[in-house]
Amino acid sequence: MRVTSIWTEYLKLAEPNSLAMQDNNTEKVISLNGVTYRYRGGESLHFADLEIPVGRHTLILGDSGSGKTTLLHILSGLLKPDTGNVTIDGQLLYDLAPRQLDEFRGRRIGLIFQEAHLVKSLTVKENLQIAQGFAGAKVDNSRIHEVLTLLNLDHKANSYPNKLSRGQMQRAAIARAVVNRPAILVADEPTASLDDRNTASVLELLLNQAETSGATLIIATHDKRVKTRIAHAYELGGHLS
């Protein structure tokens, strides 16, 4: 298989020295080694090895079709790579049995999408309850209350998604992603369809919640506005073969 994709790491805001120290002294929350993925049509991607320390919020940049979403899905345990290892929070992801992987994902990985994708038949609170339940945790209503309060959604706890504004839905989706205090918070194009003001607001929320929950934030985006807020970024280059 021909290598067609590489990582380009660049540092925008942080000083190189401090980053190096952080890298040396901090436990890795994400690690990719020799990961390749072949699409059904035969095209394949080879991802450069990657290590992200705990707490280093990181952007994954790239044009449409460069494989950002594929990489996020591989990192989230949703898409098994053809070769290579993925380690999240010290756990070799694809060594887990399918059910263990599902539970691990539920507990340690929070996912946020461009659309909120709340379960329509459930209230905001119930959306958070199933997030706890599917992750194998006991439903903790005080934690749900805490998260919803932080996101100023407590008064909408018993509302169904169709009764929420777009902003409220996005906040509810963030609440659902952080309710289990994940190790990594993965967001796929969270600002793609937002104006500048809402983009800033969503980024603020994501960063705050990642900090509050102790999660490392990984955002895949081609939105240049996001680059101003996140120090580290990896650009996904190359082309599909």
Next chain:
Amino acid sequence: MNLLQIAWKNIRQNQATSILGVLLTAFGTGILCVLLLTSHQLEEQLDNNSRGIDLVVGAKGSPIQLILSSVYHMDNPTGNISLAEANKLTANPMVKLAVPLSLGDNYRGHRIVGTDSSFLQLYGLELAEGRLWQGDFEAVVGAEVVRRHGLRIGDKIYGAHGLSSGGHTHDEHPYTVTGILGTKHPIADRLILTNLASVWRMHGDHADTDAEAHDHGHHHDADDQHDVVGVEEHEHHHGETHEHTTTDHPTPTTDHPTPTTDHRSPNTDHRSPTTDHQLVKSIMGDIGSGEREITSLLIQYRNPAAIGMFPRLVNQNTALQAASPAIESARLFSLLGIGIDSLQVLAYVIMLMAALSIFISLYNALKNRKYDLAIMRTLGASQGKLFGIVIAEGILLTFVGAVFGIIIGHIALYAISSSTTGNATLLNAMTLLPQEAWLVAIGVGIGFVAAALPAIKAYRTPISQTLSGN
């Protein structure tokens, strides 16, 4: 939230299609429930109610009709038979007990049955209150009659012509309620029992009248002018003498001068059941006259040898008809079975439609729910849990439908049993059968099958593809 709660929430989200599935399941289960209860209870009743009766002897005609009219009190009799001929049969050594029945009138749909105390012995009935009739136009009423019409000891009831309500009322001869039967027997509970003479007198004594004018329900003319000949000898004003309780009732011998041979002495009705065998024969002997008629004779054999011989004796050597309740009940049930089978097919077709409706509803809903399912996977739900959620939806829909259907079935049966005439009711809507649990199980099974394919589709939801919008 567990899977059932999530499934229930999804069902509520799609109310219109869910209600259709529930209703179709309910109708199918409802029909099956009615059929189950009806066939089970009919079979049981046909069996139980004819227990102890080995043979019914009546006028020539349909044997099923004879059984229905004399044992189940559901149909019109085949006609009348000569009391003299009946007496000859009663005297046969193969006969242990012979209970005469004389039908023709009703009280609000409840049949008034002219008989003697051997009727109580045959069915193992006991008085819950009051006493047995001691004279003409005194009656013992069944518990269900009392319940429905609030009758009490001493009340007067007016019989009407025919075997179902609506006939000409016998205003001139009210019956006085002297006793109430304890709840014991589904048929007897709905009857009003009196002595034979009362029925004869009500319709004019057959010893002196033309039998064709008293066809007891077949072509009985409601405007008949009753022949009062023979009644005169019984004029002892029951209405006046029986409007008080048992304790202050004058002794029958003083208050009811024995009307020669027209009916037995009231004293005989007070004999213990153990002597009723002799009693029956003596009653028949007392009645005596060969001109009198009764409707039928319920016979209990003295020994099993009579099973093969006695019916043949009756059918070949007399102008009467002998019908075996066991044989005719089985024949009747097999005839009913054809109708039940047809309705069962209809019910299964409706259940199949319910299954299709649920399948289509769940399958179509998957298109709208594909993101929901994919998101659940990202939240940690396993493939098995998604399968379980969709299966639970199918099962919940049919479970609710099946339970609802069973309730509908019982309500329908109640309506059916309430709309039928009082003493023709053999169905009890309040009875719960263990087999009804099977109906729910069948419903749940149908729900599982209907949801299986959508559930497999949910199980195979490609999360990455779905979330990528590919």
